[in-house]
Amino acid sequence: MSTTDFLSLLEHALNIKKRFLGMYKSANAGHVGCSLSVAEILTFVRFGWMKETDEIILSKGHAAAALYSLLAEDGTLTEQDIATFYKNDTYLAAHPPVNKIKRIPFATGSLGHGLSIAAGLGLAQRLKKTEKKIFCVTSDGEINEGSTWEAALFIAHHNLTNVIWLIDRNRLQGFGYTEDVMQLDPLDKKLEAFGFAVLECDGHDFSSFEQAKQKTIIQTKPVAIICNTTKGKGWTTYEGQVDCHYLPMKDDQFELVMNEMDNDFERRKKELI
Ligand SMILES: Cc1ncc(C[n+]2csc(CCOP(=O)(O)OP(=O)(O)O)c2C)c(N)n1
Structure with a gap:
């Protein structure tokens, strides 16, 4: 992947995050932290990995705003659609x-x-002998x-x-730390054993x-x-606290987080070029 490709991913991620932060703010809704956690995972899968015919399943459906924003970024949804988030009849x-919604064939959440x-x-595509890949993004809490x-x-x-399974391992769930609610570690060993x-x-x-993608290509196991x-x-x-799950943003917090998105983008851009 070239510097231009990485820069383009950073730009998409910035747009996606600022768009869903705006959605959460105008809806006065929670799940902000859940979407900020998964934003780069979705951005990379959609703009750095999957082909047009591949599928993406966001299993942690409570981060729907991140998915809607991603679909606005790729042109599947319009900004007018986005403005209806959380409103009656949307x-x-x-x-x-x-x-x-195109690209969302299943309800999740x-x-x-x-x-x-x-x-x-995945099995259906195998039987149909297609090359189509299924990217599935789960949280860590739902592995309970x-x-x-x-x-x-299976x-x-x-x-x-x-089937490529991406786990958003943020170590938090709705009301506590994943390891306190139901221990997952050593998660790698458990998955290997499966x-x-x-x-x-x-x-x-x-x-x-990108490194994980290159390593995935050469694997013979799922x-x-x-x-x-x-x-x-x-x-x-x-950030990193349980309250980021359900609490909506206050006005001053919204301003801060939007600024932080821009600052983070500039920091990463500088590191890149
Ligand atoms: C089967 C089921 N049980 C409970 C819930 C309520 N719920 C919504 S989000 C959440 C916890 C989220 O934690 P995690 O799954 O780790 O997601 P993340 O931290 O990545 O947002 C729960 C229990 C649900 N959506 N589905």
Whole structure:
């Protein structure tokens, strides 16, 4: 990937984050931290990895605003659509609806189901003998759900290398730390025992994603990528704190976080060039 490609990813990420922050602010809605956590993962998959025909499943549907913003960034949704977020009669609800929006074929948000959907799609594509890949983004908290492990068994059993599982490993969930609620570590060893090739990356850093992508290409087993992230990244008031899950932004916090997005972009741009 060239410097221009990385710069373009940074620009997309900035637009995506500022757009969904604006959506959350005008809706006075929570889940801000959940979307800031997953923003670069979605940006990289959509603009740095997947082909037009590939699928992306956001299993952690409560970060729907990040997905809607991504779909506005790629032209699937318009800014007029985006303005309806959380309003009466909108399709852009708090969780992605089924079959209303192009690129969102399944409702998600009842946590723990996305990987099963990805597994089914992966097997279907295998049977159809297509090259299509299914990117599934889950949270870490939803790995508490038994259905996630059933899907993992299934993917490994069928060696569905067309399914790529990205885990937003921010170590927080709605009301506490994942390791306190239900211990996942050593997550890499558990996933390996289930038959996955496990990779790790910095879930906010595009060069780290690029390395994981290059390693994925050469694997012969299904890949799970543990993307180490910070929940609420850039929202200084609550970054890395449990409150970034449900609390909406106050006016002054919104101003701060929008400035932080610009500053972060400039910092990363300087590092790049
Ligand atoms: C099956 C199910 N149980 C409970 C919820 C309510 N809920 C919404 S978000 C959340 C926790 C989020 O933590 P995590 O899944 O780790 O997401 P992230 O920290 O990445 O936002 C819960 C319990 C849900 N959406 N689905």
